[in-house]
Every structure is written in structure tokens, then in C-alpha cells.
Amino acid sequence: MGPPNSKMLTTENYSLTLKDSEGRVLPVVENVSFSLEKGKCLGIAGESGSGKSVLAMSMFGLISQTSIAKKSGKVLFNGSDIAHSCDMRGILGKKVGIIFQEPMTAMNPLMTLYQQISETVRAHTPKIEENEVRNKCFCALKSAGFSEPANFWNSYPHQLSGGMRQRAMIAMAIVMDPDLIIADEPTTAIDAELQVQIVSELKRKINEKNNAMIFISHDLGVMRVLADDIAIMYCGCLVEKGTAKSVLSQPKHPYTQALVNALPRLVKNRIMPVAIPKNMPSPDTKPKGCVFCDRCPNVSDKCLDERPKLKEIDKNHFVACELYL
Amino acid sequence: MNILEVNNISKNFEIEQPIAVRIRNFFTRKQAPSFCALNNVSFNVKKGEILGILGESGSGKSTLAKILMGIYSPDSGTAELNSQSIFNLNYSRRLKILRKMQMVFQDPFSSLDPRMTVRRILSEPLKIHGIKPETNIEEFLAQRLKEVGMDPSALNSYPSEFSGGQRQRIGICRALMLNPELLIADEAVSALDVSVQAQILELLLSLQKRRNLSLIFISHDVAVVRQISDRIILLYKGRLVEEIDADKLLTAAKHEYTKRLLESALYLRENIP
Numbered sequence: 388m389g390p391p392n393s394k395m396l397t398t399e400n401y402s403l404t405l406k407d408s409e410g411r412v413l414p415v416v417e418n419v420s421f422s423l424e425k426g427k428c429l430g431i432a433g434e435s436g437s438g439k440s441v442l443a444m445s446m447f448g449l450i451s452q453t454s455i456a457k458k459s460g461k462v463l464f465n466g467s468d469i470a471h472s473c474d475m476r477g478i479l480g481k482k483v484g485i486i487f488q489e490p491m492t493a494m495n496p497l498m499t500l501y502q503q504i505s506e507t508v509r510a511h512t513p514k515i516e517e518n519e520v521r522n523k524c525f526c527a528l529k530s531a532g533f534s535e536p537a538n539f540w541n542s543y544p545h546q547l548s549g550g551m552r553q554r555a556m557i558a559m560a561i562v563m564d565p566d567l568i569i570a571d572e573p574t575t576a577i578d579a580e581l582q583v584q585i586v587s588e589l590k591r592k593i594n595e596k597n598n599a600m601i602f603i604s605h606d607l608g609v610m611r612v613l614a615d616d617i618a619i620m621y622c623g624c625l626v627e628k629g630t631a632k633s634v635l636s637q638p639k640h641p642y643t644q645a646l647v648n649a650l651p652r653l654v655k656n657r658i659m660p661v662a663i664p665k666n667m668p669s670p671d672t673k674p675k676g677c678v679f680c681d682r683c684p685n686v687s688d689k690c691l692d693e694r695p696k697l698k699e700i701d702k703n704h705f706v707a708c709e710l711y712l
Numbered sequence: 713m714n715i716l717e718v719n720n721i722s723k724n725f726e727i728e729q730p731i732a733v734r735i736r737n738f739f740t741r742k743q744a745p746s747f748c749a750l751n752n753v754s755f756n757v758k759k760g761e762i763l764g765i766l767g768e769s770g771s772g773k774s775t776l777a778k779i780l781m782g783i784y785s786p787d788s789g790t791a792e793l794n795s796q797s798i799f800n801l802n803y804s805r806r807l808k809i810l811r812k813m814q815m816v817f818q819d820p821f822s823s824l825d826p827r828m829t830v831r832r833i834l835s836e837p838l839k840i841h842g843i844k845p846e847t848n849i850e851e852f853l854a855q856r857l858k859e860v861g862m863d864p865s866a867l868n869s870y871p872s873e874f875s876g877g878q879r880q881r882i883g884i885c886r887a888l889m890l891n892p893e894l895l896i897a898d899e900a901v902s903a904l905d906v907s908v909q910a911q912i913l914e915l916l917l918s919l920q921k922r923r924n925l926s927l928i929f930i931s932h933d934v935a936v937v938r939q940i941s942d943r944i945i946l947l948y949k950g951r952l953v954e955e956i957d958a959d960k961l962l963t964a965a966k967h968e969y970t971k972r973l974l975e976s977a978l979y980l981r982e983n984i985p
Contacts (some may be wrong), residue, residue, distance in 0.1 A: 434905045434906075434907055434908070435876070435905050436875075548769065548770065549769055550769065578767075578768040578769060578932040578933075578973070579932075579933075579934055579973060579976040579977040579980060580768065580972065580973060580976045581768070582976070582980060583976040583979055583980065605905045605906055606906065607906070608980040608981050609980055611980070611982065612979065612980060612982075645907070646906065646907060649906045649907045649909070649910040650906055650935075650981075651906075651909075651910075651913075651933070651935035651936045651938075651939050652935060652938075652939065652981070653934060653935040653938055653962070653974075653977055653978060653981045654962070655959070655962050655963060656959075657939060657958070657959070658939070659910075659913065659914065659917065659939055659940075660906070660909070660910035660913060660939065661910060662907065662908075662910035662911035662913075662914050663907045663910070663911075666875065666877070
């Protein structure tokens with residue numbers, strides 16, 4: 388652990404409860420605590436519906452206020468608590484860059500690539516000159532992996548291939564050189580070669596500028612390459628966190644183990660991925676005890692009554708499971 | 713024995729151009745520029761075999777699936793299912809072929825009609841092909857749903873009430889309604905989480921064994937294709953560049969592109985036990 392001022396983002400017991408249109412109360416994030424230092428990348432892994440995206444989006448006010456029932460705990464970004472502040476316009480885009488899921492829906496189909504990227508620059512630096520905007524966009528696209536950005540200035544999103552749109556999203560997020568990059572599933576549904584390319588670009592970016600990154604994905608393989616620390620999320624709770632190496636090579640929580648076993652192997656012999664039985668409960672039907680108890684192979688009576696807390700079982704390796712208490 | 717034989721299929725797509733250019737080309741008799749999606753692709757599928765088709769986006773793998781299903785017609789080449797040609801057929805003969813050959817789509821969210829109940833979705837293929845099940849229709853549908861691991865109570869629900877994995881099960885169930893001999897799965901697990909993906913792969917494999925199906929499994933994910941297939945063909949920029957047994961993929965791949973792809977894929981899988 389470095390000195391306290393090297394922390395970029397810290398959350399303490401951050402919880403979020405949403406309400407839906409039918410008035411149901413959904414506890415989507417529960418008591419999440421983690422800290423992220425400068426120059427590091429934190430991976431948040433979990434199935435869809437585990438609350439990993441909503442965690443990242445809600446921290447920076449991207450969930451509509453009307454659907455939030457309750458928010459508690461602290462979110463410290465560069466030392467100031469932003470959990471309850473409403474106006475994020477000064478921070479978003481400038482200090483925090485977000486790479487959204489699904490570039491086809493996140494980009495405006497009526498704006499050219501240049502218009503979309505320069506919009507961010509103009510919003511944060513109103514008096515900037517045209518050629519400077521051009522220059523910034525050029526650099527951003529270049530570092531996002533476009534070899535000839537000028538050829539695509541006037542392209543609309545539908546004229547770009549999937550991989551290119553994905554990289555354009557990255558360029559939009561990094562154009563203002565933010566301190567923190569949040570990447571929400573930036574590499575799903577692209578082939579391995581391009582995945583490696585994008586991941587290495589992102590990694591170079593954070594190493595170069597001593598930025599920090601939160602990488603959200605369900606693909607543990609990509610996460611291993613990129614993340615320094617990994618937090619495994621299930622049903623809105625962190626069930627395991629630690630360094631990427633220890634979490635992936637010695638997974639302790641039964642859910643993490645199941646997730647690793649579900650990954651298709653690329654080995655000479657045929658080993659089929661092992662499915663996790665049953666489905667994840669929805670936020671309003673979560674069990675009272677451990678969130679994973681109805682799918683866990685090692686379930687005991689105690690698991691059903693009490694929700695285990697994260698406990699350090701190895702240096703920097705935390706697990707929330709009865710097995711390790 | 714081969715169930716499907718595909719010979720020298722090629723397909724070009726015309727590149728869309730402004731109307732003025734098209735008119736000028738028409739008068740100057742200039743050929744419109746085109747993009748070659750498939751170039752002389754030949755392969756076959758044996759009975760009861762899982763053939764994996766691997767390739768990056770734009771390699772022509774989906775075009776190939778669409779040509780086989782009759783959504784596009786090829787510029788040249790032939791394909792025979794059980795020694796019967798499947799191209800240039802009239803509607804009634806086309807239907808007969810489709811009874812033997814069905815498809816599972818990539819996106820479980822857009823491939824099911826949101827305004828149809830599961831009952832209607834599943835009975836639609838029966839209606840189109842004019843088939844009446846021997847037993848009671850309700851019982852028949854319930855039993856089919858059970859086969860893909862779903863509860864029969866799902867019949868009255870709409871697709872929006874299900875998760876991605878369950879929708880994909882419904883999609884597979886629909887494809888199997890006519891008892892096809894060949895199933896084409898185009899990126900059927902790509903939109904799913906790893907844990908759900910494993911469930912669907914397990915399901916496909918058990919169905920394939922039980923019904924002795926032949927399966928064409930199309931994906932960009934090397935690890936998934938390696939695990940599920942018996943034999944793999946690789947497409948690169950519309951050409952078939954390699955055909956190899958799945959067990960030999962990691963050791964005996966010859967083509968430059970295959971090696972590059974494997975290198976990237978292995979890099980993403982390093983150190984995971």
C-alpha cells in the first residue's frame with residue numbers, strides 16, 4: 388500500500404438500492420469497499436446482472452435520480468466524496484472517461500466520428516481553437532489504434548466496422564486525458580486478435596500516464612492480461628478480491644472457482660467448460676444468507692442464515708465465505 | 713457418410729455507391745465495384761459430426777450460413793444435402809430441405825418475436841410446414857421444452873420475461889421442432905456470459921448426441937470452437953485457409969493466420985488453471 392494520497396478512487400461500504408416502475412425495491416449493490424491506486428487497473432468480474440456495471444455507473448451519477456431509492460456509503464474520488472453530489476459535469480469526460488458497452492447504441496448515428504469526439508473537447512474547453520481540437524482528436528484516435536485517423540473524420544458510425552467503433556469509443560473516453568478510465572465490457576464479441584490489440588493499447592495508456600482504470604468484464608481471460616487487482620462480484624456483493632494472479636490461479640470462493648471452470652479451455656485435450664447449475668437470483672429475491680448459497684456445492688446450514696463478510700485469508704486476498712472463517 | 717457437401721461457393725456483394733455514380737457506370741458499361749465475401753469455399757459435414765467454423769468478423773462465416781439457409785443465393789458453387797441440391801429451388805422443395813436443416817441465431821434478444829408467446833414461437837414452424845404432432849399439441853410442446861431444460865409453464869410467457877440463456881434455449885427448441893438432421897448455430901453463444909455459455913454448450917452437445925444431429929458451429933471464439941467441435945475449418949477474408957481435426961488444432965496448424973489467431977487466444981488464456 389502506498390501513501391494515502393496515491394489513492395485515486397476509494398469506496399467504503401457503498402450500497403445502492405433502486406426502485407422499478409412497479410415499486411419493487413432492488414438492492415443492486417451491497418456494502419462494496421475497494422480502493423484503486425494511481426497507475427493500477429482494477430478488474431470487476433461477474434455475470435450479467437451481478438451489478439458490476441450499475442456499481443461503476445452509479446458512482447459517477449449516471450443512473451437516473453428518480454430510480455434510486457437509497458444510496459449510502461462513501462465514494463472518494465481524488466480525496467473528495469462524490470457519492471451524493473448530483474452535478475458530475477466537471478468530472479465526467481475530463482477526469483473520468485467512460486468506455487460504454489455496445490458502441491452501436493452508445494454512439495449517435497447522426498454524428499460523424501469527428502463531431503462525436505470533438506464534442507467532449509469543446510464541452511470542457513470552450514475557448515479552444517479549431518486546429519487544437521483537431522490535434523487532440525487526432526492524438527486520441529491514434530492512441531486508440533486508428534492508423535490513419537484523418538480518413539475517418541467524416542465517417543458515420545454505421546460506416547465503421549465493429550472493431551473500429553469499439554476503438555472510436557475508446558478514443559472518445561481518452562481524448563481529455565482523464566485520470567480514471569472506466570471500461571465497461573469493451574472487448575466482448577470481438578475476436579482474439581483484436582482483443583489483444585485493444586487491451587494492450589489500454590494497458591499502455593495507463594502505464595504511460597500513471598492513470599487508473601476500472602475494467603468491467605465477464606471474461607476472466609482478458610482481465611488476467613490487464614488487471615492488477617480483481618474483484619469478483621455476485622448479486623451486488625463482492626465475494627472475493629485480491630491481486631489478479633492470486634484470484635485467478637488460486638480462486639478461493641466457490642463462485643470464483645465455478646467461474647474459472649466455466650471458461651472454455653484452449654488446450655490440446657477436450658475439456659468441456661463446466662456450467663454453474665441454476666440461475667442467479669434477481670436482486671429482490673436474494674437469499675438471506677450467503678448470496679451464492681443456492682448454487683454452492685459446499686453449502687452448510689450456517690450459509691443460509693448469515694451473510695459472510697470479506698475476510699483477509701492471505702496477504703491482500705479477501706474472501707467472503709463460511710469455508711474460510 | 714456426408715450429410716452436406718459444399719463445393720466452390722463464391723459470393724460477391726456489390727458495394728453501395730451514390731446514385732450518380734451508378735448511373736454513370738450504367739452508361740459507360742463499367743462494372744460496379746464489389747466485395748468478395750466468399751471465394752471458392754468447399755467443405756463437407758459428416759453425419760453426426762460437429763463442424764466448427766472459425767473466423768474473425770468479416771471473414772464470411774455468417775454469409776456462408778445465410779447462403780446455406782437460402783437467405784442469400786451464391787454467385788457460383790453447389791451444395792447438396794443428402795445428395796439433393798439445395799440451391800435454386802422453388803418454394804415447396806425449399807421447404808422440404810429446410811425441414812432437414814435449421815438455424816440457431818446469434819442474438820437471443822432480436823431473434824424471437826417480442827409479441828409472440830413461447831407457444832406461438834414454437835408452433836410456428838409446425839404451422840408453416842403443415843405438420844400435426846401425433847400426440848396432443850400441448851403435451852408435445854411441453855415435452856420439447858423439457859428437452860432443452862425449460863419448464864413447460866414457460867409456454868404462456870413472452871420472450872421478454874426470460875434471461876439471455878433461457879431465450880437461447882427457446883431458440884434452440886424452435887430450431888429442433890421439425891427434427892432436423894443438420895443444425896447451423898451462428899455465434900449461438902457469443903452474446904452470453906461464460907457461465908451461461910457453458911450451460912448452452914452442454915445442452916447443444918447433449919442434444920447432438922441424443923438425436924445424432926450434425927452441427928455446424930460458427931464462432932469467432934477459438935476456445936469455444938476447439939472444445940465443442942470434432943473438426944474445424946478456418947475462414948480468412950472469404951477463403952478457406954485451413955481444415956483440421958479439433959484435437960490437432962493446437963499442435964498441427966499450418967497456415968500463418970491460424971498460428972496468429974492461436975497465439976492471441978493463448979495469450980488471453982495464460983496462467984488460468
